[in-house]
Amino acid sequence: MWRRRLGALLLRSPPSSSSAAASSCQHHRHHLLPSEEPLALNRLARLFTSQAGSDGGNSQKPFIAFVLGGPGSGKGTQCTKIASDFGFAHLSAGDLLRHEIASGSEKGELILDIIKEGRIVPSEITVELIRKAMETSSANKVLIDGFPRCEENRITFERIVGREPDIVVFFDCPEDEMVKRLLGRNQGRVDDNIETIKKRLKVFESLNIPVVDYYSSRGKVCKINATGTADEIFEAVRKLFSSLRF
Numbered sequence: 100m101w102r103r104r105l106g107a108l109l110l111r112s113p114p115s116s117s118s119a120a121a122s123s124c125q126h127h128r129h130h131l132l133p134s135e136e137p138l139a140l141n142r143l144a145r146l147f148t149s150q151a152g153s154d155g156g157n158s159q160k161p162f163i164a165f166v167l168g169g170p171g172s173g174k175g176t177q178c179t180k181i182a183s184d185f186g187f188a189h190l191s192a193g194d195l196l197r198h199e200i201a202s203g204s205e206k207g208e209l210i211l212d213i214i215k216e217g218r219i220v221p222s223e224i225t226v227e228l229i230r231k232a233m234e235t236s237s238a239n240k241v242l243i244d245g246f247p248r249c250e251e252n253r254i255t256f257e258r259i260v261g262r263e264p265d266i267v268v269f270f271d272c273p274e275d276e277m278v279k280r281l282l283g284r285n286q287g288r289v290d291d292n293i294e295t296i297k298k299r300l301k302v303f304e305s306l307n308i309p310v311v312d313y314y315s316s317r318g319k320v321c322k323i324n325a326t327g328t329a330d331e332i333f334e335a336v337r338k339l340f341s342s343l344r345f
């Protein structure tokens with residue numbers, strides 16, 4: 100109930116104009132006086148405490164953070180840093196799909212065709228890969244990077260894994276910056292060309308933003324300003340993760 104009330108509060112607050120790397124959970128900050136901030140962050144941390152945490156609940160359940168943002172917003176870069184500093188397992192939906200392609204399976208061929216066109220792979224395939232990776236990992240805190248990409252992804256995950264995330268980290272980055280980063284990524288990816296990038300950006304706006312809106316309404320989204328250097332952005336990320344109890 101309180102989560103829903105918090106979500107409504109978040110939705111009502113106007114967007115923040117805070118500077119780079121200083122914007123973790125900026126929706127909440129909008130309501131705060133500077134001196135209130137640490138206390139409020141602690142309160143927020145308790146709200147985001149894992150179902151596996153100190154609540155005496157089911158200790159088998161890992162803390163799950165979905166990591167969202169447009170293509171090139173820096174999800175992978177920041178997840179690597181979070182994994183290293185906070186001991187999270189890092190599951191990248193895109194990497195799992197690319198591994199399937201590399202395996203040479205029939206499913207991999209289908210995935211390749213879809214990724215080349217900047218479209219989204221059928222949810223059952225992606226969720227099954229994520230579910231298996233989670234099962235294999237013994238980590239009690241997991242970053243799921245680049246997922247859910249659409250409402251169908253989200254609903255399928257909830258159905259198959261039977262869970263919602265504890266938190267959703269959203270990297271907010273202007274389109275021109277994302278395009279610049281993708282064109283400079285140089286990893287030989289079939290989808291990092293301007294034609295496919297344009298399609299991916301459209302898909303992001305039309306299918307992924309509704310997922311962010313959904314989780315905002317559930318009070319689960321922490322938005323990070325993803326402009327600036329990777330280290331500057333990680334300062335905001337570090338602040339956020341330091342305030343969580345998992």
Ligand SMILES: Nc1ncnc2c1ncn2[C@@H]1O[C@H](COP(=O)(O)OP(=O)(O)O)[C@@H](O)[C@H]1O
Nearest residue numbers: 170171172173174175176280283284327328329
């Ligand atoms: N803050 C940043 N400033 C400039 N380039 C960045 C930044 N963060 C990441 N990059 C680079 O941009 C590209 C896309 O980053 P990546 O982490 O792969 O994003 P995503 O997983 O969201 O697509 C990579 O080449 C990465 O090295």
Ligand SMILES: Nc1ccn([C@H]2C[C@H](O)[C@@H](COP(=O)(O)OP(=O)(O)O)O2)c(=O)n1
Nearest residue numbers: 169170171192193194218219220245246248
């Ligand atoms: N949940 C997902 C994640 C990725 N995909 C597909 C479609 C995406 O354009 C590609 C690449 O995803 P990836 O997360 O690696 O891409 P970015 O890190 O955002 O550049 O994979 C998908 O269909 N469903």
Ligand SMILES: [Mg+2]
Nearest residue numbers: 174175193245
């Ligand atoms: Mg990525």
